[in-house]
Amino acid sequence: MEKYNHKYGAEQIQVLEGLEAVRKRPGMYIGSTSIRGLHHLVYEIVDNGVDEALAGYCTEINVIIEKGNVICVTDNGRGIPVEIHPKTKISTAETVYTVLHAGGKFGGDSGYKVSGGLHGVGASVVNALSTWAEVTIKRDGGLYQMYFEKGKTVKKLEKIGKAEGTGTKVRFLADDTIFESLNYEYEVLEKRFREIAFLTKGLKITIEDQREETPKKAEFCYEGGLISFVEFLNKNKEKLHKQPIYIEKAGEIPVEIAIQYTSSYSENIYTFVNNINTIEGGTHLEGFKRSLTKVFNDYARNHNILKEKDSNLQGEDIREGITAVVSVKVKEPQFEGQTKTKLGNSEVTGVVQSMVNEALSTFLEENPSVAKAILEKCISASRAREAARKARELVRKKSSLETSTLPGKLADCSSKNPEECEVYIVEGDSAGGSAKQGRDRKFQAILPLWGKMLNVEKARADKIYGNDKLNPVIVAVGAGIGSEFDITKIRYGKVIIMADADVDGAHIRTLLLTFFFRYMRPLIENGNVYLAQPPLYKLSKKGMEDIYCYTDEDLEKKYKELEEKGITREQLGLQRYKGLGEMNPEQLWETTMNPETRILVKVTMDDAIKADEIFTLLMGDEVEPRREFIQANAKYVKNLDI
Ligand code: 0R9
16 A cells, blocks of 8 residues: 555545445346456446446447457547546545445436446446556546556546547456466357347447457447347248347337347347346346237237137237347336346336337237238247147156156166256267266266257247157257256256267257257256267377377377377377267276266357357258358368268
């Protein structure tokens, strides 16, 4: 403290204690110190610029990942106020960066702070968790700057020159003694900024990654807002109507919704509250679903599409093939659920419901051909649901007659405690054999899959129940599928996909992930799905323990390490594993199944969404995007086994 020769008053001491608390328990403020927490720092700063855009003063935000993982965010808003704050007696800008939970309280209230949600902790937390941070402000014709280290003010805000225009620039280096890694993932940030641009009509967001020789860049700006979002999500799907349905209502709780139906069988509704993706849904989603069901049933009755004797269409029939984005702004959002991404405010249900009731019924009356196309699909979904129910009953009856209800190919484990049990879904009979011999039977079950898998893109639930490849998976997991899936009934805490590291393996992985995403989504949301990572190479030498390498980079690293110990490449035997089947049971256990030594990758919703996108592209009806994808990605195909 003496170093900077500051005089600390009571207020300032409190400030320092506040930021010290953030450094002691970072997880409490940003969720975790993993890569997720690291990305969160960037979102916090960008969100401040988005708030300024929502207030109507900012049109552009630029983000740069500089060399050395320094983040630089610039906006062209009014600039953070620079005058002395009456309460803290320091500049408002310094206050925002050093007082926990400052921000809205100190002005700058756009009404619905995007940062007021998930963690909503603001600039001071980013400052506290950074090795250094530098803030530059253009305001009232002047250029101002201040500088911090680990949250402490090193250079107070001072005018360093003149400036044209207004805006704020924040550069910071996250603290590597706090975060597990500082390696930002460009793709993750890019995806989030695209999402923000869709949600904030007209705002331009750019991102540039300067860490590589050839920088990666992207620019997002959508005048169409949510309409563009839905068109983006449906770009590879066959649409039932050309223009998305768009409804918007201002008021105490502003609501904006875009809907477009496709010929697919899946339901994709994305919901946001103050720009935060509410993965677990909540009251806004509830209101939306209730209204959809009511409006379409009413329309079908009024237009004699549903006859008196017919029963009502169910919600799931009406949502088959839907792609929708629901975005609401709530002043004091309550977040619930396991990951705090479920909106709890009960007043939102009614607001969304009545607004959709009115706007959607008007739309359908004015667009009868769209109404007809959607309802035809809903009715065929309802017939398929009935067929699925019959197929399911048949499966139930059949299996209750057999001695064991579990699939014949499944080598089950002896424990019946789902928390410790895991099932490996293994591609191919020979790998399945090795896995059965190599496993720990107490808690590891093996389910081999073989042959060509069903294309879930082109099948409804009735076909899936009867399918001899997927049915064993459904029965083994033990919790049903679709709307009947019950996560409390799962028989294994870990469902592990173990496939070869080649094109066929990638295919089966994508297929299973898509299946889980569409028919057992809670299994992914709950973190129960994993990918096994078999090694790609084995290095061996007499008198030395075998070394397994899981990637090409890993192999190079091991070669270099061994060279430092005087062992040359020529002295080493290199085996490249083409498939799991080449490993004997002991090797498979040691490299891929032993919980002490294996690498398991937990599948996230992001992975599943990606798999679903790729799947739709590769298996769906639209030919042109598929050709483009294959042409664009052909150069990345390595180790193609023909
Ligand atoms: C690069 C990231 N951008 C920011 O962090 C940022 C914060 C910010 C801001 C205001 C304008 N632009 C900003 N960019 C602002 C200005 C005024 C009122 N409210 C907000 C104004 O001119 O009156 N602020 C966010 C919080 C605060 N400013 C405040 F608390 F200091 F007022």
